[in-house]
Amino acid sequence: MNKLTHLDDSGQAHMVDVGDKPDSQRLGVAEAFVRMQPNTLELILQGGHKKGDVLAVARIAGIQAAKRTWELIPLCHPIMLTSVKVDITPIGDDCLRVEARCKNSGQTGVEMEALTAASVAALTIYDMCKAVDRGMSVDNLRLVEKAGGKSGDWRRDDTE
Structure with missing residues (x-):
């Protein structure tokens, strides 16, 4: 059975020591879905929202x-990101898919940074559009892919 890395032998939470780990190229990809009324999505895509370009602000x-992930998640390391990309694409007539891709060259991965980026971008869409559609939902936040590091590469095989 795998051991939780953020717990020491006595079960106490701690920050993982990555000082002896070699640098490697790392990638984290996460996604979230924002579901809404079709007229809300149409408003966003046509750029007709009075608050401005919803997708640009969310990105x-x-x-x-x-x-800023390290400031939000207590045991995350502050890391130097080399790339962050947030893509937002419509799915059908009532959903936006938010995908965040984070890269670095370092001693720890960027999965949490990708998950944080996807979630905050999705929440920003909600915030900007809640006045016209309070029934929106942010669904299925999840890691899609990770690459690099000691544990190697991993890719979800049940993507929507």
């Missing part, structure tokens, strides 16, 4: 969130 929010 910037996701990028900012990735860079």
